[in-house]
Amino acid sequence: xxxxxxxxxxxxxxxxxxxxxxxRLKEVNAEVEALGVRVLEQYAVLGPYDFCNILEASDELVxxxxxxxxxxxxxxxxxxxxxxxxxxxxxxxxxD
Numbered sequence: 001x002x003x004x005x006x007x008x009x010x011x012x013x014x015x016x017x018x019x020x021x022x023x024r025l026k027e028v029n030a031e032v033e034a035l036g037v038r039v040l041e042q043y044a045v046l047g048p049y050d051f052c053n054i055l056e057a058s059d060e061l062v063x064x065x066x067x068x069x070x071x072x073x074x075x076x077x078x079x080x081x082x083x084x085x086x087x088x089x090x091x092x093x094x095x096d
Contacts, residue, residue, distance in 0.1 A: 010076050
């Protein structure tokens with residue numbers, strides 16, 4: 001199943017919600033999983049992004065739906081990137 005990296009940055013409302021209710025993070029994960037996307041790993045990060053999530057979805061349309069749903073809340077912005085397993089990449093490049 002395809003994997004994706006979703007980087008997210010909290011807005012002021014999202015930061016306030018998370019400050020007041022840190023468990024909200026796990027609730028959002030459950031909402032994402034209910035839409036058919038599996039949260040494989042999740043990290044809080046320092047720098048221009050607040051979180052890095054490794055996700056698995058059946059296709060990019062499902063992932064796009066989740067990204068839109070999260071962004072529509074107005075509490076965060078996301079950047080979603082498809083990832084390629086290194087062994088698959090090497091095999092594709094070597095095939096030429």
